[in-house]
Amino acid sequence: MTTTESADVVVVGGGTAGSVVVRRLVDAGHRVAVIEAGPADGRPEIGSPFGAGALFASEVDWALSTVPQSHANDRVLYQPRGKSLGGSTILNGMLYIRGAHSDYDAWAAAGATGWSWREVEPYFRRLENYDGAADPTRGAHGPLRVHRNTDPDPLVTAFVDAAVQAGHRFNDDYNAGDSRGVSYTQATVDDGNRVTAWRAYVSPVADSPLLRVITDALVTKIVIENGRAVGVEYVHDGERHVIRADREVVLSAGTFGTPQLLMLSGVGASADLRQHGIEVVADLPGVGRNLRDHVASPVVWESGRAVPTPRMTGIEAQVIADSGGTGATEPDRQAVFLSFVYSTIAENLPEQGFTALAILLHPHSHGQVRLRSANPGDPLLVDPGILSDPRDIEAIVDHLESLRDIARHPALADWITSEVHPGHDRVSRDALRDYVRASAGSGHHQVGTARIGTDPLAVVDPQLLVHGVTGLRIADASVMPTTPAGNTAAPTLMIGERAADLILGTH
Numbered sequence: 001m002t003t004t005e006s007a008d009v010v011v012v013g014g015g016t017a018g019s020v021v022v023r024r025l026v027d028a029g030h031r032v033a034v035i036e037a038g039p040a041d042g043r044p045e046i047g048s049p050f051g052a053g054a055l056f057a058s059e060v061d062w063a064l065s066t067v068p069q070s071h072a073n074d075r076v077l078y079q080p081r082g083k084s085l086g087g088s089t090i091l092n093g094m095l096y097i098r099g100a101h102s103d104y105d106a107w108a109a110a111g112a113t114g115w116s117w118r119e120v121e122p123y124f125r126r127l128e129n130y131d132g133a134a135d136p137t138r139g140a141h142g143p144l145r146v147h148r149n150t151d152p153d154p155l156v157t158a159f160v161d162a163a164v165q166a167g168h169r170f171n172d173d174y175n176a177g178d179s180r181g182v183s184y185t186q187a188t189v190d191d192g193n194r195v196t197a198w199r200a201y202v203s204p205v206a207d208s209p210l211l212r213v214i215t216d217a218l219v220t221k222i223v224i225e226n227g228r229a230v231g232v233e234y235v236h237d238g239e240r241h242v243i244r245a246d247r248e249v250v251l252s253a254g255t256f257g258t259p260q261l262l263m264l265s266g267v268g269a270s271a272d273l274r275q276h277g278i279e280v281v282a283d284l285p286g287v288g289r290n291l292r293d294h295v296a297s298p299v300v301w302e303s304g305r306a307v308p309t310p311r312m313t314g315i316e317a318q319v320i321a322d323s324g325g326t327g328a329t330e331p332d333r334q335a336v337f338l339s340f341v342y343s344t345i346a347e348n349l350p351e352q353g354f355t356a357l358a359i360l361l362h363p364h365s366h367g368q369v370r371l372r373s374a375n376p377g378d379p380l381l382v383d384p385g386i387l388s389d390p391r392d393i394e395a396i397v398d399h400l401e402s403l404r405d406i407a408r409h410p411a412l413a414d415w416i417t418s419e420v421h422p423g424h425d426r427v428s429r430d431a432l433r434d435y436v437r438a439s440a441g442s443g444h445h446q447v448g449t450a451r452i453g454t455d456p457l458a459v460v461d462p463q464l465l466v467h468g469v470t471g472l473r474i475a476d477a478s479v480m481p482t483t484p485a486g487n488t489a490a491p492t493l494m495i496g497e498r499a500a501d502l503i504l505g506t507h
């Protein structure tokens with residue numbers, strides 16, 4: 001074991017939130033080391049908005065799997081996660097959405113003091129470089145280019161028009177005020193290129209003498225001495241190293257990596273840790289619990305017309321809605337329109353067609369992650385408990401019907417030859433329930449495994465400091481108490497911005 005060097009702050013993971021923390025600390029004059037398990041940002045596909053397909057299941061994807069999901073026909077669900085500088089922003093869908101104001105107010109009310117919408121909104125403005133019309137609610141000078149879809153093709157336009165005909169209001173900017181309605185999407189693309197968190201935040205300061213970037217380095221443990229995190233252990237080129245943190249360690253390893261490292265370091269439910277022979281440093285039973293994710297089921301249509309080549313990302317329109325009828329008054333449904341055929345069911349897919357994904361934004365079902373073993377190289381046991389709460393199946397069935405309703409409106413009439421999934425023969429609620437169990441998949445928006453709060457199952461306090469350990473902070477999607485009403489990259493970047501202020505004491 002060699003102790004290579006030290007930094008003021010050691011950041012574990014050069015992913016979405018990690019990139020933000022690194023940049024803000026370097027700008028403030030701190031010596032920062034970032035340790036990333038994956039390789040440097042080298043694959044050419046990362047730069048393309050259409051390159052993710054080549055990255056899935058490659059060396060830059062953790063490619064985790066769930067355990068068989070007993071409420072979803074015992075299917076094992078694929079859980080992609082970026083493994084390179086930029087983290088999951090190297091292969092995500094690039095859709096940019098802040099979430100509903102009520103999400104953050106609910107976090108604050110449940111114990112995440114300081115995280116209400118009023119308090120987090122300035123951080124969204126700070127991170128954005130939005131290219132739409134000037135608006136006091138939007139940021140125009142941040143590091144992250146957010147591009148407004150100004151050039152929708154005729155099919156995307158037809159979907160938006162059909163949604164309006166079905167009663168959804170047209171929302172010109174779902175990130176300004178109420179997110180509900182049908183909209184053309186905003187995406188993290190700049191001049192036709194994917195914008196990753198690393199490229200937006202860290203590339204401009206890559207040559208700073210304050211920054212040390214260590215890639216291909218799997219962090220295996222947080223070094224905790226007398227209750228204080230003083231550095232991390234990592235493996236690089238087969239050698240074990242320790243890097244010390246003079247000020248603090250920031251865990252930005254994501255919703256899976258962060259709880260895994262906590263548990264490997266003795267921070268977690270004591271009974272579970274002992275079962276793997278890990279010495280308990282802090283008994284925190286909430287570590288790894290509260291795994292939350294959006295759940296999605298597709299409607300796939302065959303088209304007799306040539307589907308236009310996507311102009312921005314292929315995810316170019318969305319509907320945000322509340323189900324109302326079930327008592328919801330805040331957004332709880334999203335439908336994203338995909339200009340291509342996408343389904344977890346591989347059979348009978350048309351050569352030419354398109355998809356709308358019925359997504360539940362606040363599913364009742366949730367699960368947990370657990371260690372498989374004390375070996376840091378072993379993947380976690382991931383159990384999202386998908387559809388374990390029957391209310392979710394009913395809500396997806398309702399949502400699928402609402403998408404069918406959109407498709408029945410005149411604007412889409414010329415585009416649809418037939419509904420392939422769920423399919424015209426699936427009419428009864430029972431048949432649709434079967435379809436949901438066969439088709440529902442991850443929204444890829446996993447959060448919550450190290451959530452903010454002050455109750456016994458909370459993992460970090462509202463300053464993002466780990467309960468029971470000093471000098472250890474978490475900045476990534478794992479701290480979100482619940483899924484926001486939208487995709488999770490923008491809220492994760494906001495968390496990175498706020499974490500930086502908390503570290504710097506400028507909050």
Ligand SMILES: Cc1cc2nc3c(=O)[nH]c(=O)nc-3n(C[C@H](O)[C@H](O)[C@H](O)COP(=O)(O)OP(=O)(O)OC[C@H]3O[C@@H](n4cnc5c(N)ncnc54)[C@H](O)[C@@H]3O)c2cc1C
Pocket residue numbers: 012013014015016017018035036037038079080081082083084085086087088089091092093094095096097217218219220252253254255257258261444445446475476477478487488489490492
């Ligand atoms: C396929 C897919 C599509 C998505 N689409 C969208 C979308 O369109 N819009 C949107 O807003 N969100 C989307 N998301 C979600 C969003 O990208 C994530 O919520 C967000 O990027 C998570 O950020 P994070 O900082 O928590 O983790 P990550 O960005 O995943 O970063 C974690 C980093 O830590 C590193 N790491 C982990 N463990 C270790 C270790 N032991 N040692 C060293 N390094 C380690 C990882 O390699 C990674 O670089 C999508 C996600 C996926 C997977």
